[in-house]
Amino acid sequence: MDATSKILRDNLGRRTFKDRYFRGLVVFLSLITISPIVLIIYKLVEKGIRQISFDFIIQTPPDTFEAMTALANGELIPGGIANGITGTLMMVVLASVLAIPVGVITGIYLYENPGKPMANLTRNISDILQGVPSIVLGLIAYIWVVKPITNGFSALAGSVSLAIMMLPMIVRSTEETLKMIPQTIKEAALALGVPYYKVILKVLIPTGFSGLLTGILLGISRVLGETAPLMLTALGSTMINLDITKPTSAVPLLIWEFYNDPNMVDLIWSSSLFLMAMVLTLNLLSKRIAARTK
Amino acid sequence: MNSDKIAKAVLFLASVIILLIAGGMIYSLVEGSIPAFKNFGLSFIWSNNWNPTRNQESYGALPFIAGTIITSVAALLISLPLSFSTSLFLGEYYRGTRLAKVLGTMVDLLAGIPSIVYGLWGFYVLRPLLIDLGLPNQGFGIFPASIILAIMIIPYATSLSTEIITMVPGELKEAAYSLGATRMEVIFSVIVPSARSGIVAGYILSFGRALGETMAVTMLIGNANRIPESFFGTGNTMASVIANQFGEADGLKLSALIAIGLLLFLITGIINSAGKLIIKRME
């Protein structure tokens, strides 16, 4: 037996042991990685489910005194988060209206002009925008909208910050989606003499529709839970507000308020559960759509 | 003008809007921070004085820059073994199995949890645990903030490294196996070296995420406007000081906060560009 074979025989046990140990470690650490999602959802359901009711969706929050009384009597805190739900819906819809057209059209531009300096610049800038912390977008919306346009905190300012956040996600997902459409489909339409804008509207967008939808839904699910930029822009409101120039609440803003008021603590969990349910549903929905089209 | 030209002009215009937004952001942040820099000069960046008392106002960004970097680096270090293991789980050991699919979806969901929910969980679940373990300051500080941040950034590093690890050619792995290597040896001498730049890019991008996280950090870091005394002490980050102090800010203080926003914008911009550059190089 030569020297190498001897070494191999000698180190065999140590190496197989290390190999098994490492695999075990990988599995163990992977389980640790996903444990927060399980623990967080468990906690939210455990603490939040009893507050969830129809009233929770259609009523506004109680004031501190009402909450305190209810707590003292050992009752459920009355009221709900209707002002937050309407505010979130309003701001997310408005942000989508602002971001989707610009984002989709820019995505089409990038797809149509690959390699052009302007397209590369736009792509790079859009990548950088995607990495801008949301709190900075809050500052921007404050400078652009709160001060000069609405003369105070407003839903519009909140929407603008959310729209800037969604924009780069929509741009990239649009471009990626369109890239997967076979070139021949577009050429077939152009060969028939169809005008360019009709090719875009009637061929590109419908063909890539589910991909676009996935990107948009993911974008919405991402901004739905944003708190920081709204603190600087929409501020919050104790009542349902549908005027986009006025301060407006949102579900995450309400969670922040409840967090800061010891009497309202019980409402934190139900509101968070509600928010998580919305975010995760959208998230899984978009993945489902993406998986079905692949 | 025919319709084709109009269509092309509209496409072009939309991308101009993106550039205008980006340019406008830089302009507004710079303009907003001018009063602060005029008052304190460039030393605003390395001054560690934060005193909002009227008539003796003095602001410096150093405590927050320090807090941001310390928490983010710590978060990165904590997340490293976790996301590395998870990407090996998903991209190598259990690749293509139903188990990997379930785990992968759960990791994706981690990215979907709102920052404020992480903050709550950190505040109500993690913090009491750390108090029991003897952490000072009622369980607030750099350390708990870093743990939560680490959990938050895991999905970003994991998804990119998983993708790259999956792309390492099977032929290379088989070549190493045919020479008698164990799986672990194949991982460290073939897979990791081949996927190195992608893995690094993933960590850089997740680091960029950590720098700008606001709510969860604000709820745990203790919000002390000074340079953290130790890893277990309290502090504040750039993002969380903006969130905390913005409500009552005007004049010079507002400008100081905007200046911190500008610095944060620049730092994250540089980090993210570095990450994207590495990814582009690989392609």
Next chain:
Amino acid sequence: MNENTIKIKDPVLSIGNLSVSYEKGKYAVKDVSVDIKRNAVTAIMGPSGCGKSTLLRAINRMHELYDNIETEGKLILNGKDITDMPTIQLRRMAGMVFQRPNPFPTMSIYDNVIAGFKLNGIRLKKKDRDDIVERSLRDVTLWDEVKDNLHRKGTFLSGGQQQRLCIARALAYDPEVILLDEPTSALDPVATARVEDLLVKLKENYSIIMVTHNMAQAARISDYSMFMYLGELVEYDKTKNMFTKPKDRRTEEYLTGKFG
């Protein structure tokens, strides 16, 4: 053993009743028993999907990397039962060369050659390492072409050079048998000819088993040939005999180009 299989005295490798299945009941290799001649080139031929690569990969037990593949049978290499031997030890004795050249892109040429030692945690003295690298690269006639670039990455080499580097990687580890899985299918004719010459030269010191889909190649360089069809070993004989007077009708049809 069926009647169309010749017997070999003092074989380097003896395969007994080997079967490989990818799903239960579906055999890619069915009950193959065969002895391999020492210091010779043995070719495994057959139409695609006949199980020739599967048979080759069963020898160094590569199938164990994949959960869904089941292997049964017995393998004896140089008198040692390797059927259940730890793969770490087994694969030292059976070097493998793949269809497409696959040098490790992150390692230098030098490190690629001694990868077998490095991967297995075997530390060698600088001088021993240098000797092994030089000897292996000379064996594959690559030394003169790369001796000034030993510490560059192997990826700048041509396809043919890369494949010879991969053969050197297998040789450096001093195997008892070399397994080649269509080693020239990704190479141009000139590079193919060089690899073929090399294999003929190498059989002085090594026993070589090569899968090929190229009959002419088998005829040119192999001493013994196996013909496989639908997972079964149809015929095994000296190459000369098989190409001149095949015993089985299917072998004859394959060799005359009726299918495959």
